[in-house]
Amino acid sequence: MSFARLGATTLVAATAFAMPAFAQSEIDSPECVAPANPGGGFDLTCRVVQTGLEPHVSEPIQVTFMPGGIGAVAYNLFNTTRTDDGSAIVAFSTGSLLNIVTGKYGAFDETDVRWVGTAGADxxxxxxxxxxxxxxxxxxxxxxxxxxxxxxxxxxxxxxxxxxxxxxxxxxxxxxxxxxxxxxxxxxxxxxxxxxxxxxxxxxxxxxxxxxxxxxxxxxxxxxxxSPERLEAPFAEIPTAMEQGYDVEWTILRGFYMGGEVSDADYQAWVDAFEAAYATEEFAAVQAERGLLPLNMAGDELQASIEERVQNLREIATEVGLLSN
Missing domain, CATH: 3.40.190.10 (Periplasmic binding protein-like II)
Structure with a gap:
């Protein structure tokens, strides 16, 4: 796969707007962990669900920060001491998946956590x-x-x-x-x-x-x-690298994972909340305000997508010399 075309494979999933409305999901003390300091992409990711999922969970979602190793500290914590924490989701991006592929998150890989839902694409x-x-x-x-x-x-x-x-x-x-x-x-x-x-x-x-x-x-x-094409407001006036004559593209999936030992009931409560939010115009508005494309996946659909994306990233990392053949 071409290095410059990773973004093309990142947009293959469809949005999910056909889901019926759900009752509020009962999640005790819901928390979104941004695995970095405030102000960056992980903070943005958590803010999307803090606002977008608010009507679909029984309590407000609190955002906490856990910097260290560009996500490595959080990934290791949720693979050791918080593996069954049903109240917390952790923000990730395509960059997090790349870190897993290249071993920057230690011995744990993409199969050690449960992938819950997405915030959109950046x-x-x-x-x-x-x-x-x-x-x-x-x-x-x-x-x-x-x-x-x-x-x-x-x-x-x-x-x-x-x-x-x-x-x-x-x-x-x-x-x-x-x-x-x-x-x-x-x-x-x-x-x-x-x-x-x-x-x-x-x-x-x-x-x-x-x-x-x-x-x-x-x-x-x-x-x-x-991006492959010019974005809508508030970025409509900003040219893409491609239209300026440079064949570069990078699309980022933004989403959330939970510890690998979280119960099916707790995991499903979060999945239900995401699917309920995806069915609303309000969630799409939150995504647009944050500059995200509505790339909506939760539960099994996201799990399958992560497997495919990680395989693509392994091929690219090998191509540029980050991994040996």
């Missing part, structure tokens, strides 16, 4: 400060082509992570080696955004959805969106 974004010298993507690509190490790039992930791969795609398109990228890793998108605003990095490889409040404040600009 897209990669090439972000600079509002006062950056880079006024369009071509200027950045020129510098990547002539001297990749002259540009300080940062993101919420280590070398080989999803965010690093976004930059790697751009350098490959500029006929430069991804290994020449001057890359600074942060523990989550919130920290990377703070570094961009503080001037420690020049370019942030982020996600579109997390940019909404920052674009409204006028602090940052998106040079290009890594």
């Amino acid at each position: 897209f990669g974004a090439i972000v600079v400060r509002a006062d950056s010298e880079y006024e369009d993507l071509s200027q950045l690509m020129d510098d990547f082509s002539s001297d990749p190490s002259s540009v300080v790039v940062g993101a919420g992930g280590s070398v080989g992570s999803q965010d690093w791969m976004k930059g790697a795609l751009l350098l490959r398109e500029a006929d430069a080696s991804p290994m020449d990228m001057r890359y600074v890793a942060f523990d989550g998108g919130g920290d990377a955004i703070a570094a961009l605003l503080g001037g420690s990095i020049e370019v942030y490889m982020g996600d579109v959805g997390e940019m909404v409040p920052h674009l409204e404040s006028g602090q940052m600009r998106i040079l290009g969106v890594m």
